[in-house]
Amino acid sequence: MRVRVLGSAAGGGFPQWNCHCSGCRRARAGDPAVKPRTQASLAVSADGKRWVLLNASPDLPAQLRDNDILHPDNNGPARNNPIAAVIISGGDIDCITGLLTLREGHAFRLYAQDFVMSVLNANQVFSVMNGDLVAREILPPASPVTLHDASGQELGLRVEAFPVPGKIPLYQEEGRDLSALVSAESVIGLSVTDDAGKTLLFIPGCAHVTPEILERAKNAEIVFFDGTLWQDREMIDAGLSQKTGARMGHISVSGECGTIAAFSALMRTRKIFIHINNTNPILCDDSEEAKKVRDSGWDVAYDGMEVTL
Ligand code: MLT
Numbered sequence: 001m002r003v004r005v006l007g008s009a010a011g012g013g014f015p016q017w018n019c020h021c022s023g024c025r026r027a028r029a030g031d032p033a034v035k036p037r038t039q040a041s042l043a044v045s046a047d048g049k050r051w052v053l054l055n056a057s058p059d060l061p062a063q064l065r066d067n068d069i070l071h072p073d074n075n076g077p078a079r080n081n082p083i084a085a086v087i088i089s090g091g092d093i094d095c096i097t098g099l100l101t102l103r104e105g106h107a108f109r110l111y112a113q114d115f116v117m118s119v120l121n122a123n124q125v126f127s128v129m130n131g132d133l134v135a136r137e138i139l140p141p142a143s144p145v146t147l148h149d150a151s152g153q154e155l156g157l158r159v160e161a162f163p164v165p166g167k168i169p170l171y172q173e174e175g176r177d178l179s180a181l182v183s184a185e186s187v188i189g190l191s192v193t194d195d196a197g198k199t200l201l202f203i204p205g206c207a208h209v210t211p212e213i214l215e216r217a218k219n220a221e222i223v224f225f226d227g228t229l230w231q232d233r234e235m236i237d238a239g240l241s242q243k244t245g246a247r248m249g250h251i252s253v254s255g256e257c258g259t260i261a262a263f264s265a266l267m268r269t270r271k272i273f274i275h276i277n278n279t280n281p282i283l284c285d286d287s288e289e290a291k292k293v294r295d296s297g298w299d300v301a302y303d304g305m306e307v308t309l
């Protein structure tokens with residue numbers, strides 16, 4: 001399986017349009033230690049020809065331009081593109097908005113859990129994806145599904161959706177009390193396995209690491225995991241927001257209850273942080289925090305990064 005990181009930043013991207021925190025300033029100034037990043041998404045492929053997007057980021061137009069694996073075949077029909085399927089892991093803006101980019105008469109298969117499919121079905125704007133070309137298929141929880149393109153051809157990959165602790169999307173929060181924000185079905189992790197039995201986990205949003213997640217990670221070759229914040233109060237301390245990471249449904253990278261600690265027994269699996277917020281110092285290659293991450297056996301995803309399983 002080939003895996004290309006299309007985008008590695010959290011919602012808002014890096015630098016974020018309305019932010020001049022120190023990381024955003026350095027990225028905007030072209031500092032070579034601080035690479036700009038688009039909003040999180042992966043492309044995966046079993047044959048290197050037909051690609052499956054994991055989440056459709058608002059930055060998809062730029063990602064399509066920057067990644068030649070997703071360019072049309074000049075020897076193919078007048079209109080064509082290698083995207084054969086798209087799988088969505090949550091209802092947040094940074095997971096679904098790129099679907100609106102895929103509206104120009106291209107056939108593909110769209111997979112999402114019931115919760116997200118209901119959001120898409122209820123929002124008329126997503127009907128720009130022509131129903132004759134885009135088949136919508138609900139991903140059942142904890143049950144592997146063989147991936148197909150729009151015409152029913154197998155793509156050589158299976159996906160299993162599993163629930164992870166998370167929060168309902170920001171735009172649904174209004175009027176709900178805090179206890180109703182935590183949701184069992186709104187966020188999923190994706191486990192993608194090829195015909196050789198090699199597995200990738202994609203968990204770009206997660207409130208805490210459960211025993212099930214650890215067990216799945218142990219059996220995977222590689223895990224891309226929520227790297228939103230270095231520490232829980234980061235946005236508050238920077239004067240940028242009133243919200244903790246916990247309030248946003250995101251575990252922190254550091255600390256006793258953080259991700260590095262939670263995965264510390266996991267030696268064999270390659271571990272990569274993705275969905276990284278612009279305030280997280282691990283985005284600066286020369287920071288203490290980035291060094292700690294590397295010393296703990298983790299990588300920090302960057303746009304254009306490619307790994308092969
Ligand atoms: C998140 O991951 O917390 C969301 O992307 C927030 C948002 O929708 O802006």
Ligand code: MN
Nearest residue numbers: 010011092094
């Ligand atoms: Mn997000």
Ligand code: ZN
Nearest residue numbers: 019021024278
């Ligand atoms: Zn910033």
